Amino acid sequence: MSFSGPASILTKRAEYFFPATGHFYKNPPQIVKGYMQYLFDQQNKRYTDFYAGVSVMNCGHSNPEITKKTIEQLNDLQHTTTLYLTQPMVELAEKLALILPGDITRTFFCVTGSEANEGAMALARMFTKKQGFIALQGGLHGRTHLTLSVTGIPMWRLDDQLVKEHIYFIDRPYSMEVSQDDAMAQSLAQLELILKEHGENIAAMILEPIQGNGGIVMYPEDYLQKVQALLDAYQVLLIIDEVQTGYGRTGKMFAVEHYGIVPDIIVTAKALGNGIPISTFSTRDEIANAFTKPSASTFGGNPVAAQTALNVLQYIENNRLVEQANVLGDYLKRKLRQIDSPFIQEIRGTGLMIGVQIQSLDPMITSAERTDEILEKIKEVGFLIGKNGLNRDVLALQPPLVITKEDIDDFVSSLEKVLQTL
Template sequence: MSNLKQDPEQGQEQEYIGPAGVLKKRKQYFFPCTHHFYSNPPQIVRGKMQYLYDEQGREYVDFFAGVSVVACGHCNEEITARTISQLQTLQHTTTIYLTQPMVDLAERLANNVLPGQLKRTFFCNSGSEANEGAMQLARLHTKRRDFIALEYGLHGRTYLTMGVTGIPMWRSDDYLDTGVTFIPRPYDPEMDDEMAARRSLEALREVLSRKGDSIAAMIVEPIQGNGGMITPPDWYFREVKTLLEQHGVLLIADEIQTGFGRTGKMFAMEHYGVVPDIMSMAKALGNGVPIGAFATTDEIAASFNRASASTFGGNPVSAVTALAVLDYIQQENLVERAERTGERLMKGLRDLQRKHSVIADVRGKGLMCGAELCGADAEASAAMTDAVLEKMKDRGYIIGKNGIGRNVMAFQPPIIMPDRDVDMMLMALDEVLAACEAGEC
């Protein structure tokens, strides 16, 4: 079943060189580290809510949202109208000068959005920068140097954040900081979830007993996105926090993919009943406009008293956009919608798992779901995933991929995704998986 159709609003004057021309220029002008999905990629030229359009006007339903970014939909008119108005009024001054949008956003986060006693916010440009700042803050507050991280996490591509990133393909610097101790994540395909989580806690307990007085913080993703949609048992992070507090170690929650309603809670840590000491945010807060932030308590924030600034962090355009995003999330009940639509998606994926043996596992929360595909070996699993994504693209559906073996289909759609598009995508996926099992991938 194909979803492809012509964009009814096409007719713009711009001339496009086409996918082949874009690919040629990428190879000519980009670094070789830059990759793209698909052997036959479409050239995306326009977006509208849950839809993307290529240069031929073909329509695709986006189930990846630019890796959890456009949670409120592509080019959402209610949000972009406020972005454009601010862009035409005051575009930039930097944080040295007084502007109201940035303090309005900080106030809104403190009083209506952030959990617990998290109140003080530092604005920056990206998730990597937010995590870098959070880690620096932890060092300043504790006067300790080292960190603990979970294996196969992803926290960024800056120096400190790459050091705590545990996915080998994203550790591209050969000279990373050695002051990081990795412990097993609370997941192992050879164990049940409870046993894997207990193993992780025992490893944490052992590290803290040996070197707890040298560790500033432990940084975690509440759900490991790029690690394969790994979702710990509900009790796991409560016990982690208790152990860390016994040694004066801070907990940094990386909510960059999971934040702002994605998982059926405003922040994923709420599923676990834990308020972190520091929280990092980005992605969905700007719905496509670059913004990052990290937030903490009054007490911890007081330790960050050395000169620091971000040239673009919290500029009027990004701040007004973020305020519009928060308004839209509230007025459209997107947190509750993510929970409800996520249950529908997860049920559909689990129904497909019972029907198709190539689906080894389905996991996630809300609209952050993963379906792991399993072939004869790791190479075959990754190749099958690529083939399924290619066939789904040809039918008009954009799906992501992640996991250590790049064999987990990633479903992180705009939260505004209607039920009918979820159902149609599942029907198309059913047919594609059947074709793969018949040897047609």
């Protein structure tokens, strides 16, 4: 197959895409092939992928064990709706009931994380008969009108006409200016005040167990326990958004397990399909029973997506990817902390979801510009990484869970050399 090359693609993007559709790099490659932890450009240059399509490809690109069964399903039955009986969807729902936290056993299938978060919020309203929501600053929950309205990152909020009434934001329990204890105390105090004043009309609080786009920010270990106790006192549900963190990414099957709680509703997507679109919102019987009005997602849980998800879960289990993410994540953090560079301000996260906070050290260069410089240089030596954070100055390291220690050694060595050139 011949490839048109990056210049041609950039020209057509400029002509036919919305201007909102951006891309990484001043000199972007054209990605034409993927295999496990590697991607290849139009010149067959190999890149080790340390971003995994933003935590999507946990099992690796074009994983032959998974795609083989996906193709078989595609050849047998590609699509019906939930109005007909198909086996992959019910088998997937049954499998999820075994691995989801606590007594969460009921699942509604969708296509995108945005759609699933919107469904979870609608479910919370139906169950509680209340309409308000609480969210964290720095959170990102989707592109629908309501999920944008509970997104606490200004650059992702699109317009000024989002829902404002009955939407309340509190600070996340993290700050580089104050101690972790002080940040948590401030966040909890804000939550308690909002609940006292408005709790009678708040359906749920929605949050990511680890903020992804917010800069890969974890919370103090007992934060969510204290949050849930406050919410329970006012009959407010807790929705945990695991779109970016689910299915082994953080060294647990679900990141909420790090905090020792079971949410009322949990949302998943991304890694469940390993590149095939599928998402879920799941809950326990009592809450699910409130969702009685007819509803469906045209493509949610279709046979190809559901069978792929079953293959993904089997592959994660057979290859112990949850344990591997935990071991390799600790190894990656250890290696990163051995880098002696003034540009690294902080290293955060757990499992294979690591954020490296970058600082500029030059008043003429912003930390975001410095981060872009690092992304460009590390790409040139064969590694693709992400960026996030409120100021877009955090290196996002979220590789496929099938990477090796050798991949990590090569990456850290290359990153150290790149930082020395700045």
